[in-house]
Structures are given as C-alpha cells and as structure tokens.
Amino acid sequence: MFGLIGHLTSLEHAQSVALELGYPEYADQGLDFWCSAPPQIVDNITVTSITGQKIEGRYVESCFLPEMLATRRIKAATRKILNAMAHAQKHGIDITALGGFSSIIFENFNLEQLRQVRNTTLEFTRFTTGNTHTAYIICQQVEQASKQVGINLSEATVAVCGATGDIGSAVCRWLDAKTDVKELLLIARNQERLEHLQAELGRGKIMGLEQALPEADIIVWVASMPKGVEIDPATLKQPCLLIDGGYPKNMATKIQQSGVYVLNGGIVEHSLDIDWKIMKIVNMEIPGRQLFACFAESMLLEFEKLHTNFSWGRNQITVEKMSRIGQLSLKHGFRPLLVS
Incomplete structure (x- = not known):
C-alpha cells in the first residue's frame, strides 16, 4: 500500500x-x-x-x-x-x-x-x-513544452530559480547531461552552494534574479518567492516559458502577458x-x-x-x-x- x-x-x-x-x-x-x-x-x-x-x-x-x-x-x-x-x-x-x-x-x-x-x-x-520524479517531470516539461511554444533548446537560455535546492540542482544536472540547452543561469540565495553547483556542472552563469529573468527564454521556478519580490512580465522575453514548480501554484494568475506561457510545473x-x-x-x-x-x-x-x-x-x-x-x-x- x-x-x-x-x-x-x-x-x-x-x-x-x-x-x-x-x-x-x-x-x-x-x-x-x-x-x-x-x-x-x-x-x-x-x-x-x-x-x-x-x-x-x-x-x-x-x-x-x-x-x-x-x-x-x-x-x-x-x-x-x-x-x-x-x-x-x-x-x-x-x-x-x-x-x-x-x-x-x-x-x-x-x-x-x-x-x-x-x-x-x-x-x-x-x-x-x-x-526525483518531480525533477524528471519538470525536465520533460522543459523539453516538450519548449517545442510547443516555439523555443529551440539549442539556442535557448534557461534560468533555474532555486538552482541549489534538491529539485533545482537535479534539473540543472539533467539539462546539462541530457539536452543541448545553450546556456544555464543559476539563481539561488547561497553563493557558496551556487559556486559548488557551477563547479560540478562545469558550466552555468551565477546571476541575480533581476538580471537573469530578462535574459531567459525558459524560467524554471523551484524556489519560494521572497517577500516583496514580483516578476514584471513586461521585462520577459517573448516567447517565454515559465514553469512554476512551487507550491501553491499561483504564477498563472499573477503573470498574464501575451507571449509568456506559464505552466504548472511538476504536475503529471x-x-x-x-x-x-x-x-x-x-x-x-x-x-x-x-x-x-x-x-x-x-x-x-x-x-x-x-x-x-x-x-x-x-x-x-x-x-x-x-x-x-x-x-x-x-x-x-x-x-x-x-x-x-
């Protein structure tokens, strides 16, 4: 059972x-x-x-x-x-x-x-x-939904918000090993853990949230939203795929912008x-x-x-x-x- x-x-x-x-x-x-x-x-x-x-x-x-x-x-x-x-x-x-x-x-x-x-x-x-299954499903959403909205992974920049967490780090490992994604942006609060992950992957740019989001074709959000922080959809690329891997799921109601596709992450x-x-x-x-x-x-x-x-x-x-x-x-x- x-x-x-x-x-x-x-x-x-x-x-x-x-x-x-x-x-x-x-x-x-x-x-x-x-x-x-x-x-x-x-x-x-x-x-x-x-x-x-x-x-x-x-x-x-x-x-x-x-x-x-x-x-x-x-x-x-x-x-x-x-x-x-x-x-x-x-x-x-x-x-x-x-x-x-x-x-x-x-x-x-x-x-x-x-x-x-x-x-x-x-x-x-x-x-x-x-x-493990959540991370796998989010990676499948990156690979499959990007095709749906016209984003080519080999030319895409993917920002992972919460990159040093259990799910975020797993997503980074998969994208690095199993896809030809062009660029990874690593976002998290702990600088030491970010540097350790960057060294493990042998790639990835460590960036702040405000700087990273406008550069990303795909945003994987697997972190808690800091108090007072809001995403301005007008600053995002078009098209942009935003995978909301947090709980509860609320980005779809907060971000409504033509060309920005919000997908509930980690759902099967x-x-x-x-x-x-x-x-x-x-x-x-x-x-x-x-x-x-x-x-x-x-x-x-x-x-x-x-x-x-x-x-x-x-x-x-x-x-x-x-x-x-x-x-x-x-x-x-x-x-x-x-x-x-």
Whole structure:
C-alpha cells in the first residue's frame, strides 16, 4: 500500500475543506486549533496502471498550514510532519510520499534526527520525498513544452530559480547531461552552494534574479518567492516559458502577458481515471487524472514493489535515478502536464 502526506494551502482553505470532508468541528477553528489537530487519513485511493495492475493507497492530511511557518510556530510545523509520518507507518503503509512543504520541513529542520515519535520508531525506508520524479517531470516539461511554444533548446537560455535546492540542482544536472540547452543561469540565495553547483556542472552563469529573468527564454521556478519580490512580465522575453514548480501554484494568475506561457510545473496526468477525491479538494484542473509528481512517485514505487526511500537527502538526485523513475512513469501511464 502507498501513502501520500499532504497539507492545504492556507487556514481559510483548510476550514472550507474540513467542512467538505465532514469535519464540521474543524471548520470554524483558528490557527491555534490546527496547531494541535492530529493527522487524519481522509481518502482511500485506487490507481490502475496501463499495464492493468491495481494498487491501493491512503491520503494522510497532516493538518500543517503554511501560516505556522509564517508565524514562527516552528515546533508545531515539525510536529505535524513527524506525527503524519508516524500515523502512516502505524497504518501499515509501505511507501509514503512527503508532499508540498512536508519534505522541505523534514530536510530544513533535520527531522531525521528525531526518529522516535512517542511509541513509534520511524522507519525512513518507508518514506520518499518524491523529488526525483518531480525533477524528471519538470525536465520533460522543459523539453516538450519548449517545442510547443516555439523555443529551440539549442539556442535557448534557461534560468533555474532555486538552482541549489534538491529539485533545482537535479534539473540543472539533467539539462546539462541530457539536452543541448545553450546556456544555464543559476539563481539561488547561497553563493557558496551556487559556486559548488557551477563547479560540478562545469558550466552555468551565477546571476541575480533581476538580471537573469530578462535574459531567459525558459524560467524554471523551484524556489519560494521572497517577500516583496514580483516578476514584471513586461521585462520577459517573448516567447517565454515559465514553469512554476512551487507550491501553491499561483504564477498563472499573477503573470498574464501575451507571449509568456506559464505552466504548472511538476504536475503529471495519468492515462486512466484515479478513484479518489483529494485532487478536487486541492483544485486540480482535471482532478481525476492530474496530480503532483511527488505523489506519483510513491505510486510508481508501489507498482514496482520498490518499498524504499527512492528520494532522500538533499542534492542526492542523479541523472541515472531520474532516468529510472522516468521509465517507470511511462510504463504505468503518467505523462507531464503541457501547455494547453
């Protein structure tokens, strides 16, 4: 059995979803209540591969909300993720993906050191961040969507915002090794990590955000948007492909400019309908078939009975592992979301 650990995008969103899911006692509660609310299994899932194989899964709502980080309720946020992992493990789930902020919180706050959650000792081989599949899908979106909008990769400049993160660095490795992209622009906050990545790749220009974006034919955004920073679409090239790999996805509503194509990054479509309700709740456009690639990674591992932490640790994603999960993705009927 596979599992998905997720969370909602805001307190307001959580309150409305609680009512829809049949938890009216949660619907009118404030942030303090959500800080103490326990994880819940709120969806049972059946997925059918194009091979005919069927698997069962569970969606675990962690009750984490982004406002917990914004209001410095760090202990509450970390407790949410650990409790959700323990909840999944206690329910016998073999491989669970950490979705949204879950994997970021786990890595940034070194939660691997906190293996004991009350009477449960976490077995980390039961969990995956899903980042390898996410990185692979984003790279496929770069390669395939660029053709859709008339951008030739061999003549293109690709800016990766968040280049030193787990997904960003993997995207850079793939684009360097597997494509003929003309130029890579590396954007991140940590100069030392940028220089290390540049040395690893043997290429790439380290640039600031304001300088890089007007030069880019393709922008891969896999970083959090700094406070007070906005992208002026008038400064972007035309055509420009902007792949929004963040969560929640909101660039399509903020950037509306002729010739600028905003694509929700790290989203896959399945060839067959999935029996679940959770993607409707997170406002996926085609909720029966579209989902986050990180979630799909746990499904792929369950299809193949690879019950192991396929994606784990910062900057451990290799091109070889991306190729492997990509082959499994195609085998079982997943494809990247492209420009409609």
